[in-house]
Amino acid sequence: MKDHNTRGQFTSSLGFIMAAAGSAIGLGNIWGFPTQTAMNGGAGFVLAYIVLIFLIGYPLLLAEFVIGRYAQSNPIGAYMKIKGGRPFIPAGFLGLLTVGFVLSFYCMVAGKMLAHFVGSFLEMLQLSSWAQWVVQDHWSPSLIFTTVFFLFTWMIISAGVKNGIEKWSTRLMPLLLVLMIVLVVYVLTLDGASQGLKAYLLPDFSKILRPQLLISALGQAFFSLSLGVGGMMVLASYTSKRENLTRMGLLVTLADLVIAFLAGLLIIPAMYVAAANGTAIFDAQGNLTSGMELIFRVLPALFDSLGNFGVLVSAVFFLLMSLAAITSSISMMEVPASYLVDNKAVPRKQATFIVGIIFWLLAVVITVNGDWLFGLVVTATTQYSQPLLGLLICIFAGWVMDRNAIIKELSSGNPQIGSSLFMKIWPIFVKFITPLLILMVFLQSFL
Ligand code: PHE
Secondary structure, X not given: OOOHHHHOOOOOHHHHHHHHHHHHOOHHHHHHHHHHHHHOOOHHHHHHHHHHHHHHHHHHHHHHHHHHHHHOOOHHHHHHHOOOOHHHHHHHHHXXXXXXXXXXXXXXXXXXXXXXXXXXXXXXXXXXXXXXXXXXXXXXXXXXXXXXXXXXXXXXXXXXXXXXXXXXXXXXXXXXXXXXXXXXXXXXXXXXXXXXXXHHXXXXXXXXXXXXXXXXXXXXXXXXXXXXXXXXXXXXXXXXXXXXXXXXXXXXXXXXXXXXXXXXXXXXXXXXXXXXXXXXXXXXXXXXOOHHHHHHHHHHHHHHHOOHHHHHHHXXXXXXXHHHHHHHHHHHHHHHHHHHHHHHOOOHXXXXXXXXXXXXXXXXXXXXXXXXXXXXXXXXXXXHHHHHHHHHHHHHHHHXXXXXXXXXXXXXXXXXXXXXXXXXXXXXXXXXXXXXHHHHHHHHOOO
């Protein structure tokens, strides 16, 4: 295996934070969180989400950070290196496979975002028929834009940790925040937005006790923090031993939460503005529109109703989506790429090429086969594989990995931690509370 100098390393804390927050903040926040909130009765979901993200998300994120930085390796390499890890090697491979599938469907959706961004741009240039071709719901433009998005991801990953991941995360994340704030402020000034705010922030008590709410909130927390699949492990393996992992993990969790919350302030009021302008936002059962319908029908209808200015708003919105997606997709592609680089000594450019081709082909299959395969892959990876992998990581960090090794890793960059209250609480979470909660919610989803 290679040492970390040839593997690459982040040059600063900021680089690591931006890369990890970039991985976490993605379509899951800007699209998933607001629509899940809307479907599950508003503020009750937000509350459940906040509780779960701290009870399950943060402890698990930290476990991934500890394993990754301790082993200085990708997940498979980590289980090979760390004492007692051998039985977990299949989990490493499952993570790799899962993240590859996530990458494939994610790039497909992100490709659509990119297509709408380009479409809005063409519209601004008065090239309407081109714009319509680009955004139509047909596999040919989808395939082109999925491929373009893949190429962007691939280019960043093949440039390496410092010149690829770090450079682009630190550039794009601040831009994302600015675009987000601009859009939130703008949408909140429109007619109908206040009704959306109410739907978002006032709990609907009839939905709070539904088991579905917890299952959705857990799935959302897992996806949003990129947990289980090893992306966070790999990023942590590139960070310096001087960094304080507990603090970094907390910052990433908070950043993820803040962006998800802000996205709710944008999307849900925007839907009600669209309704005020005559677009249907409820389905026949009275549920708020979600998923593709929301992003590719309701919001474009809203942008249309805003007149000439609407094209600009649309371009900014879909640019925001594309940026959020790319800082996440790079952390996905990095998992299999780093496996080839670390364990098989494949040069980075070749490793990226191989990984890119394999998962691009998978994305092509998903794109061409349409909704049923897409739905299947999303459910299998996010609802089953990710929680299962999270559970295994808890078992590994809580029960198998040597406690002294964990304390040593957490103390590096945070020397006082050994005697702190945190060191009394976190192991209890990783050993008992987090896995039990995952198991409970997971089993419930089978009932
Ligand atoms: N966290 C990303 C999002 O919210 C998705 C993701 C999942 C990224 C798994 C990496 C690994 O969109």
